């Protein structure tokens with residue numbers, strides 16, 4: 368786990384809640400910023416975000432199904448109206464399940480994720496995040512497994528806020544799928560502003576923040592917290608739209 372400059376906890380810590388059901392891909396376009404509709408009242412939960420087959424898949428992996436709030440909940444919700452948001456693009460060539468969690472929520476076997484949403488191949492989905500929201504997102508591919516209750520893939524870690532950062536973390540699985548996050552000032556991907564294990568394919572200590580020195584790109588920051596590297600892509604300002612691409 369990493370810490371930002373203002374010591375908010377990143378990624379591996381988070382929260383959890385209720386249960387959301389399933390069915391159909393029909394409303395995906397409602398999340399696209401260019402296609403958002405205001406002609407109906409948004410339900411408290413977005414029951415259509417996760418297909419029933421993806422719900423079953425999560426269950427068989429041992430993961431919980433997410434809250435999938437359709438409106439601001441102080442964490443992450445399925446809309447484009449938040450101060451911070453990311454469009455998650457599926458360029459992976461296969462259907463994915465986006466999974467996001469909050470503080471101390473990476474153990475998705477035990478803690479309900481904030482978001483579990485189906486993103487068909489070639490589609491995208493926008494998730495809003497509250498100011499101060501901290502956690503991570505990953506994607507379940509056809510080969511993704513849970514290891515010790517965590518999704519064994521590449522993670523996008525975030526703490527949103529004026530002094531927040533996002534980063535790509537490969538600590539859980541150095542062989543995970545490719546991920547890039549483009550922010551207003553700074554890009555983090557598999558090589559840049561990325562947490563990598565110093566050795567081995569998984570690590571909880573003995574990691575480094577690679578190619579993210581101050582000044583290496585606008586918004587990049589590299590510091591230490593409690594003797595370990597911390598930082599990532601900052602420069603988000605009081606609101607930001609990110610583009611996160613799975614490939």
Ligand SMILES: *[C@@H]1O[C@H](CO)[C@@H](O)[C@H](O)[C@H]1NC(C)=O
Nearest residue numbers: 372580581587588589590591
């Ligand atoms: C990078 O900049 C931050 C913010 O000014 C500072 O806290 C940190 O110590 C700097 N890192 C290095 C390695 O100088």
